[in-house]
Amino acid sequence: MTRRPRADATRNREHLLVAATRLFASAETEPSMRAIANEAGVGIATLYRHFPTRESLVDAVYRGQVSRLTASAGELLTHLDPPAALRRWMDLFGDWIATKNGMLDTLLAMIESGEIAHAHTRTELLAAIDHILEAGRTSGELRADVSAEDIAAALIGIFTVAGSPERAAMAARLLNLLMDGLQTDH
Template sequence: MRADAQRNIDSLLEAAKTVFGTSGVDAPAKEIADLAGVGVGTLYRHFPQRSDLVKAVFQREVDACADAAPALTAAHQPGAALAKWLHRYTEFLATKRGLAAALHSGDPAFDALPGYFMQRLGPALGSLLEAATASGEIRADTSSKDLLYAVANLCLPMADEGVAYSQRMVALLIDGLRYGADTSGTSARSNSTV
């Protein structure tokens, strides 16, 4: 793919993420194209159906969240890396709010997305969770699936509350993960399923 075509796609995906977050997935194509700095024809050339664009935005955000795990692992202690990733995941969920209506619409174009979500985010979180458990920083009875769903439930939209509220709720969850941790630094993961 030519560099200018890839730039257009990247601009369209970023613009769509922003517009979906503020105006919903049914926002006019022109609003997305204008924000991306391209024509509507360019939008439709790369994403012929609205569902193509929604799917691409969702997958891009899932990939970015999953890809953050190794970088956080390299830069931070295991417990801090896990906490930072969970906050990054919370930001992803805030972005997904604009996509939620489409993703739960029953459109068969979106049928594979829940599997994609778990396939990418489950292992990313699992590696962080395993390292934090092995270091004794968090309790050993939590699975990545449980944690993904727990954070998602904490991030359900509430009237008059935004991402900052969700971040505070996730911080409380992280504190709860520390309760009962093996402070000796040698944790057995006998009760955990990652």
């Protein structure tokens, strides 16, 4: 029988994931494991007890971010109309892209080695976009001739040119323009 982790161990793991996510999002280059442990308020041994390698930490952060991003599509639709839900999801996508910046080298190596299945992530993200699009098509608020792939390509383009924090206003403007083109005259 497997024992559940102690409450403090679970809390430490969560603190590490939150700290790593925050540092990955704000870093120009990959932060050190020690910097992540310090940010989480734990010792380096605690970090390595939970994540024995940089790859295991990057994998946990990456998978957690993808899960939150994909789950948010349905959650947003519970309290926002489809256009507002899609626009908010686009902001969350931008946050996800920013988080990847500080772990990009490790992430790319993991994708290349097959440790992370990029195609699976893409499928999950496209399904999340399609979920919101379908709700918008049904309500008549979003165009029926736009695919999830179209939106994903537009988002990647926007965040490629305006993904840095100093270009946040430009990204918001471009996302609003994209949304204007996605909505029907309804």
